[in-house]
Amino acid sequence: MSPILTIIVILVGLYGLATSKNIIKSVFCVTIIESGLILLFLNLGNLEGGSIPILSGLVENIVDPIPQALMITTIVIGSTITALALMLCIKIFHHFGSIEWKEVLGREE
Amino acid sequence: MIRRVSLVVMLVIIFGFFVFSILDLEAFFSTFGKDYFFENGLSETGSVNLVTGIYLDYRLFDSLFEAGLLIAAVSGVTWISQHEITEKNATFMLDRQSTPTLFVTFSRLVYPFMLMFGIYVILFGHVSPGGGFQGGAIVATAILILYYIDVQKATSIDKILTIEKILFLTIIGVGSISFFTKGTFFTNPFDLSASEQVKAIYLITLNALIGIKVALGLVAIFTAFLKEGR
Numbered sequence: 001m002s003p004i005l006t007i008i009v010i011l012v013g014l015y016g017l018a019t020s021k022n023i024i025k026s027v028f029c030v031t032i033i034e035s036g037l038i039l040l041f042l043n044l045g046n047l048e049g050g051s052i053p054i055l056s057g058l059v060e061n062i063v064d065p066i067p068q069a070l071m072i073t074t075i076v077i078g079s080t081i082t083a084l085a086l087m088l089c090i091k092i093f094h095h096f097g098s099i100e101w102k103e104v105l106g107r108e109e
Numbered sequence: 110m111i112r113r114v115s116l117v118v119m120l121v122i123i124f125g126f127f128v129f130s131i132l133d134l135e136a137f138f139s140t141f142g143k144d145y146f147f148e149n150g151l152s153e154t155g156s157v158n159l160v161t162g163i164y165l166d167y168r169l170f171d172s173l174f175e176a177g178l179l180i181a182a183v184s185g186v187t188w189i190s191q192h193e194i195t196e197k198n199a200t201f202m203l204d205r206q207s208t209p210t211l212f213v214t215f216s217r218l219v220y221p222f223m224l225m226f227g228i229y230v231i232l233f234g235h236v237s238p239g240g241g242f243q244g245g246a247i248v249a250t251a252i253l254i255l256y257y258i259d260v261q262k263a264t265s266i267d268k269i270l271t272i273e274k275i276l277f278l279t280i281i282g283v284g285s286i287s288f289f290t291k292g293t294f295f296t297n298p299f300d301l302s303a304s305e306q307v308k309a310i311y312l313i314t315l316n317a318l319i320g321i322k323v324a325l326g327l328v329a330i331f332t333a334f335l336k337e338g339r
Contacts, residue, residue: 003134007127011120018116032193044138049278053143053159056236064143069163072242073175076323080182083330090337091213095224 003043009036021093023099027085034078041067041074140194153275154297156235156325164240165315169284176280176322180273183326187266190333208257216257223251235309241316245323252328256335271330277321283314 013033013072018027045067089099095105146159156162164172231244287298295310 003131004128007124011124013118014123017115019113036203044134045143052238053146053158054236054238055159062143062147065141065146065159065163065170066142068160070170070171070241072160072164073171076242076246077175077178077182079187080326080330081181083334084182084185084189087189087333087337091189 001039001098006036006040007041009033012036021101023101023104024086026101027082027089028074031078031082034074038071038074043072092095139184141333148243151305152314153301154307155303156300156312157305158235158237158240158242161235161240161316165235165312166296169315172319173281173284173295176277178321179326180270180277181331183273184270186330186333187270190337213257216254220251220258223254224248227251227320227324231316232313233273234316235312241319244316245320246327247309248320248324249327249331252324253331263326264332266332269325269332273322273325276318276325280315280318280322283311283318 010050011034013029013031013036016029016032017026020029045064049057050061050063052069053062055062092104098104129330133244146163150159151157151160154162154166156165178331210306227247227250230239230247233243284295287296288294288297290300297308299308299311
């Protein structure tokens with residue numbers, strides 16, 4: 001059930017990416033897609049209830065640690081990519097005076 | 110309107126494909142990986158926290174590329190945001206007049222504890238939840254509180270970038286030590302029969318290096334955004 005909920009989050013991000021008129025909103029939609037992806041991977045690592053993958057004390061039936069290790073990577077990269085995109089947004093605003101897709105694309109033609 | 114409807118139809122089709130493909134998830138879900146890590150992870154990496162064991166030993170290559178991507182993104186942000194005007198720091202956004210005194214006082218109280226907690230999360234990443242990436246983010250938040258305490262404090266992004274490049278090369282160097290002791294790259298250089306404490310030296314070193322690198326990268330990004338606020 002929960003993987004289906006995560007794909008709904010991803011689809012909400014896709015819908016926003018296709019319909020948003022503001023560049024900053026598009027950047028946030030990419031972030032939403034990324035959050036859905038992270039939740040999906042964490043779900044796939046563990047179908048039924050399990051314990052944390054830290055082998056101290058009595059732990060049995062740990063969750064798969066590989067998706068967790070990969071999602072650390074995704075979170076850090078995602079934050080830096082968002083920073084890069086927002087910095088580009090600032091530069092676009094300084095150059096075109098607007099961050100609406102329509103005006104920016106229309107100005108360039 | 111037609112575009113919206115066709116978009117929704119497309120998304121519903123994607124959703125249908127996904128639900129169809131996930132119906133037999135139980136069938137191809139394999140526990141081989143986690144069983145292997147449960148049995149051999151501690152003895153092969155010396156890390157109680159299996160996640161740390163994976164991203165610092167089995168998949169150190171991934172972490173190296175991630176560190177490289179971080180440095181590329183930080184370089185990109187600082188390159189895009191460069192100005193002709195050189196100034197010491199951005200004081201217009203965090204004007205002391207507009208920052209409440211309560212906020213400044215409370216920042217002074219909280220700052221050492223945040224720094225300590227971040228360093229704890231970094232150094233104990235191999236035995237408890239945490240690690241270089243998470244602890245580095247906490248340390249970066251603690252350092253950024255300094256902006257509230259002392260607005261005039263200067264931060265040189267160029268120096269931070271230089272230190273980050275050196276740290277990146279150091280991480281590659283530490284990962285490559287195992288080539289001289291074991292003959293393979295990017296694994297624990299100590300013998301597998303050594304005690305856990307000895308094997309943990311490698312993990313703590315790499316976690317600390319990655320933690321400092323992530324903290325400096327995030328501070329550089331935030332400083333670049335502050336200078337953009339004119």
